[in-house]
Amino acid sequence: MSRRYVEKKDLETAAEWPTGIYLRLSREDGNDESYSIANQRRWLLDYIAGHEDLKLHKIYVDDGVSGTSEDERAGFRELLEDIYGGKINCVLVKDLSRPFRNSADQTRFLEETRVRYNVRFISTRLPFIDTYRHPETLNMLSIGFQGMMNENHCRETSLKVRDVFDVKRKKGQFIGAFAPYGYGKDPDDRNHLVVDPEAAEVVREIFRWYCKGLSKEGITRRLNGLGYPSPAEYKRRKGLKYQNPHDKYHSSLWTQRTVYEILRNQMYLGHMVQGKQRVRSYKVHERVSLPEEDWYVVKDTHEPVIDGETFRTVQRLLQKNTRTPPRQGELHLLSGFVFCADCQKAMHRKTSKELAYYCCRTNRQSKDGCTPHSIREQRLCGVILKAVQMQVDLTDGLAGLAEEAGRASKPDCRQDRLQALLSQGAEELEKRKGYLKSLYTDMKDGLLSRTEYLDYKSSFESEVDALQKEISRLKEEGAVCEREPARDDSRLERFKRTRQLQALDRAILAELVNKVYVHANGRVEIQFRFRDPYEQILGLEHGG
Template sequence: MLAAIYCRLSKEDMIPFGHGEKVQESESIQNQKSLLTEYATEHGWNIYEIYCDEDYSGIDSERPAFCRLLEDAEQRKFEIVLCKTQSRFTRDMELVERYIHNRFVLWGIRFIAVVDHVDTEIKGNKKARQINGLINEWYLEDLSENIKAVFRHKRSTGQYIGGFPVYGYQKSQSDKNKLVIDEQAAAVVRRIFALYLAGNGKQQIASLLNAEGIANPTKYKQQKGWNYVNGAQRNHLGLWNKTSVGRILKNQMYIGDLVQGTRKKVNYKSKELVAVPKEDWVIVPNTHEAIIDREVFASVAKLLGEHTKSSGNGKTHLLAGKVRCMDCGSAMLKVSNSSANYARCYLRCKLYATDKSCCSNHSIRLDRLEKEVSDRLKKYIQLYYTPCWGNLLSDTDGEEKHIASLQKQIACLQADVLRHEKALQDLYLDKSAGVIEAEQFAQLNRAYLKDSQRLKSRIFVLAQELDKTKSNTDKTALQGKVLQWLDFDTAPRELINVFIESVEIGKRNLQTNEQNILIHWQI
């Protein structure tokens, strides 16, 4: 008779050993091969083939050698399947029923698990096999929950657990759970934010990056030699699109906050990921060096929230999302009046365009409006900006020292939290290895968690004080920007976003050609 031998080894079968991992000798592939080969020889069976899967979970139904074994079994290439234990074949109860109890029977194949004393030829053995299947599945479910608990703890303590870092960062060589800036990619991220604040649309930014031959995030990671695969990738040319640009503009990771837990698996058996509600994301502030200033990120977020529309060439106009009809309050939409010799843009009341009975025809030439707003903005700044601001805002030495002190205290407390996290990991591994009892583990675990919570509470209080202190120095930063902004002909988009809340346009007087333009200032 011909027997097929199946062996499997996964990370489930690893135990802690020093600073790394060591395969349990009893579970090694070599041990399984030796045991099963000897068993086949003792029974006078010839070995058809030895099928081996390494680093694959027992719940995975897409193991390469496992799938090949099933294909050969269906073609009746052997009469017996030999495994060390039933869990080596599968830990999924559904697969146990589908193959061991059904298809193998139809195909005339006998299944034997040597250590479990499982043999489909023995009558009355089915219940034992089903119990084994349930125990194996319970084990996987329990293992899944334990792993989730460890991951939750790592996320809450500000440790990065992703397989690949977000574009613009790389993992620290000294700590794989810490992100450090990848300067080459970070420069592209900074440029994307700058281009968007300057009024460029997402598609136009993508076109600029493509024209310069800059690889998109997926291609860039692959060029670095990472085994990274993007399931949503539309092409293999490494091209940017407005979606990839928009994803970067919205990513809070770039201001130094660690954002994790945005997706999760449906269950431990499935590989499918589903989105997690934003309120359930795990966000830990100030865990790594920021690429983008919080003020810049907030300005971009506000622009993105205004749902600004482009001018058709991928570039948003300076006042996009801020102009409204003075009579009905509707948004003023951009329209073009073009001929063979000229092209001119206007802003018109959205409600009037939809239903002329609801409002009157408010319209204004876009270039004239931008010129008028720029002139008024320059006068507004010159009127309210005086040199005395410098005197009022220059005494920041004490605040800077206080900020440095707070940052140092927070860093020390975060280091203490990380030490607690490491101690908890070691504790869990000791429990898994049987070094300590479950009751002792529970007591120590509660003590560590209580102490960690105390440290986190202190960090939270200090972080709030730090934010408050930093906000007191924002006026100084604004003063420096105002000095740079005073010299312009057409106001930059960034300046408009800082000073102007909205602009209202009245109906033009056809006799005097006058039109009321009202600006609502933010500061």
């Protein structure tokens, strides 16, 4: 229908006004019946019924949406589009607080949009406005005052709501609209999370696959290949009205971003983590990320899906700078662990005639940037495995020694315990000699270079010397303060679990190894994530 604009005196015979009714209920309105969608609809339909010149075109609704931002109000945006497209030329609302909770937006619509598109605007409550019948009402001071009152109400309400939410966050109560993937809301307590068995098992699979060396891209392809619906699609299939802000096309496929967010989410440890983002203000609803120290973290609020050790291993692997070749979903075993000892940059894995080796990336880019470094992957893996096995074996012997030392350190300990400790020290010395012989054999077999052999030999000799000095100290002191060795037991136990280790995997590397440095002469230097075992054990008796 083409528009027809008439003079006020012709109102009785005027053309019909295609009218759009706008309804909005804000979350902040709560259970106020006077503002309910049903109440607004009933009120405005009655108004149209009493005015024959108003012909309803459509009702536009925003239910449970704040009025401070047009971007979040799909109903209001649609109403504006229909105004721009000439489908409606009259807007009917119950009062000014429904379309406007911001005085600037109110002024822009009434003084600019309305005039540019010749729109009739009717507000049925005080202050009553009909820009066609009573255009002079736009000049009333009460309209501008009402706009400021609405904006002030919005500001105060926003602050109150934020305070209430912050109190709940501090208590560890979940305040999100939708539970994280792997959880659901407790039907008896909507602020408490319970495990969703079906989704939680997918989360566990993701963590297991990543620990086994599958890349984020590889995990994404596997999830999609197995037909698992994405978290957003899973929620929708459960009947939830969930919209992923990063997926406007409602895809049911997994993405690397989603996999990464799951691998990083501390909620799976059973901790409540909230307040990662804030809106800039009650007017500007743009969300900004907050530093981690400003998050609300309350531990042990719900059942964990992932154990702490697995989660920590995954975080260490995520910190590694890793890359996978196109269409290859699996990470190389040493990806992110091998570094040049001179320039400290990550070394690059290359293949030549089916042989894999690591080389210095800096030297490949510029001959003057660093000296040449290269080492075959097979040899490097062998050196690392051997070093880990020796550390595990050494830890077993020292753990028993630490237990004896802990008992010997009690105030009422006797000399026979100290003698037993010395005896064990002698046994450890013999064990070191065996290691030395083994090292020599490994050097002869080509597994270790002469430089590496000398380094390990020197290390074991230093350990023997340190043990003997510590035992002497115990004999001189006679009695020391009681100290339980439990503080470092977790690392010792993790070491012991690798006793039968025959091959490396990324989870073991992340648990035990920080970095592996390769020197220009081929010497390998392994930086473990912990102190050397003998230092760790003896530290128990020093109190540190």
